[in-house]
Amino acid sequence: MNIHDDMSQDDVLAAAATCLSALPVAGPPAVEAIMVRGRARRRRTVTGLGLAGTVGVTALALGLAGVFGGHSPAHAGTTIRTAAFTLTHNANGTDTLTISPLVLVKPATLQNDLAQYGIQAMVHTGSFCSSNPAPDWSQVMSFWPQGYGPVRNPTITINPSAMPASTELSFGYFQLPVGQETALALINTNSYTCTSTAPTAPPAGGGLFRRS
Amino acid sequence: MSNERAEFTEFFQASWQPCLRAVVAVVGSQQLAEDQVAEAFARAWASWRKVSRHPAPRAWVVRTALNTGASWWRRRNRELPLAGHDLPDAPSGGGVDVALLAALWRLPGRQREVIALRIFLDLDTGTIAQQLGIEAGTVRMHLSRGVAALRRELTLINTSEAQQ
Numbered sequence: 001m002n003i004h005d006d007m008s009q010d011d012v013l014a015a016a017a018t019c020l021s022a023l024p025v026a027g028p029p030a031v032e033a034i035m036v037r038g039r040a041r042r043r044r045t046v047t048g049l050g051l052a053g054t055v056g057v058t059a060l061a062l063g064l065a066g067v068f069g070g071h072s073p074a075h076a077g078t079t080i081r082t083a084a085f086t087l088t089h090n091a092n093g094t095d096t097l098t099i100s101p102l103v104l105v106k107p108a109t110l111q112n113d114l115a116q117y118g119i120q121a122m123v124h125t126g127s128f129c130s131s132n133p134a135p136d137w138s139q140v141m142s143f144w145p146q147g148y149g150p151v152r153n154p155t156i157t158i159n160p161s162a163m164p165a166s167t168e169l170s171f172g173y174f175q176l177p178v179g180q181e182t183a184l185a186l187i188n189t190n191s192y193t194c195t196s197t198a199p200t201a202p203p204a205g206g207g208l209f210r211r212s
Numbered sequence: 213m214s215n216e217r218a219e220f221t222e223f224f225q226a227s228w229q230p231c232l233r234a235v236v237a238v239v240g241s242q243q244l245a246e247d248q249v250a251e252a253f254a255r256a257w258a259s260w261r262k263v264s265r266h267p268a269p270r271a272w273v274v275r276t277a278l279n280t281g282a283s284w285w286r287r288r289n290r291e292l293p294l295a296g297h298d299l300p301d302a303p304s305g306g307g308v309d310v311a312l313l314a315a316l317w318r319l320p321g322r323q324r325e326v327i328a329l330r331i332f333l334d335l336d337t338g339t340i341a342q343q344l345g346i347e348a349g350t351v352r353m354h355l356s357r358g359v360a361a362l363r364r365e366l367t368l369i370n371t372s373e374a375q376q
Contacts (some may be wrong), residue, residue, distance in 0.1 A: 007363055007366065009355070009356070009359045012359045012362050012363050012366065013327065013330060013331055014332060015309075015312065015362070015366060016312065016327060016362055017331040017332075018235050018309075019309040019312045019313055019316070020233060020236070020313070020316070020331065020332075021233065021308075023233070023236060023242070023243075023313075025229065025232050025233060025236060025243070025246075026232070026246055027228070027229075028224060028225060028228035028229075028321060029250060031220070031221045031224050031225070034224060034250060034254050035217070035220070035254075035257050036255060036257065037250070037251070037254030037257075038253075038254040038256070038257030038258040038260075039257075039258070040254075060372060144250075149348065155250075156232045178359075
């Protein structure tokens with residue numbers, strides 16, 4: 001006779017709950033980032049309805065802008081939205097960058113938009129720059145989700161006011177055989193090296209996101 | 213609008229963990245679960261007027277997260293993470309019963325869903341049935357079979373511990 005033979009359904013569920021509750025899970029991302037995604041979804045839905053009901057040059061132009069990852073003409077408040085990414089200026093002075101999974105970022109577009117928000121960055125496709133040792137980035141950036149694995153909409157929160165002097169962000173976009181990869185690091189502008197090889201692990205002082 | 217923002221923020225902060233845990237219990241991958249739950253909350257905000265009046269908004273989020281994940285994987289012609297025999301790596305330590313966790317993740321998907329909704333959202337049979345679009349009797353059947361499988365696992369764990 002085993003003690004578990006007599007376990008009621010509630011006992012078994014309680015044991016399962018205890019087990020699952022012991023799993024460490026991440027805290028919530030910034031609610032602003034979630035709202036940005038929600039607004040983008042609402043806007044896409046509205047645009048989709050409009051396209052379905054309207055055949056015209058304007059609709060075609062909007063559609064092409066989306067396909068080629070160009071700037072959307074819609075600048076809502078403090079949000080810059082392109083087909084490839086969304087950049088939002090938050091009330092607390094930070095900026096949230098959400099990267100779309102399906103459209104490759106245009107380096108110049110992202111670099112210019114980040115500069116508008118006071119974020120100095122170099123953005124490359126097919127290469128990535130990093131510093132060794134890396135500047136302290138703990139107060140400058142946070143990533144969601146953390147870790148390296150397939151994600152759809154990685155979110156990066158940046159605090160430009162915390163960037164030390166002589167530093168800037170480095171973004172490297174790589175087209176992989178399956179999907180894309182984005183490497184991100186804070187670099188020392190006086191000492192950094194660049195590589196055309198896609199990183200296989202998060203760089204020192206940064207993060208790595210894979211989208212497939 | 214600001215009331216809606218405050219209301220959603222409060223809901224999001226209070227519901228993130230239970231919703232995420234429920235989805236982790238079903239999909240087995242923490243990172244996928246985080247992504248799917250974030251997408252579900254974004255959709256909840258996009259339709260907040262509807263979702264805020266939903267009888268079980270957390271269940272709406274979990275259901276949406278699971279649907280999102282399923283369609284995302286289907287679009288890429290991939291199997292669901294737990295559809296085959298490969299189980300995700302279970303973490304060890306920290307009070308996690310790896311054997312029980314593996315047993316949970318070996319259950320058929322519907323059984324995992326029913327158990328996750330019961331455990332983390334504390335939903336009754338009728339509400340679970342409504343959320344999953346199945347009959348209450350089917351929910352009871354899935355719950356009963358899932359619990360029986362977990363009970364067997366607990367028995368094996370206990371026997372193994374007794375022998376050591």
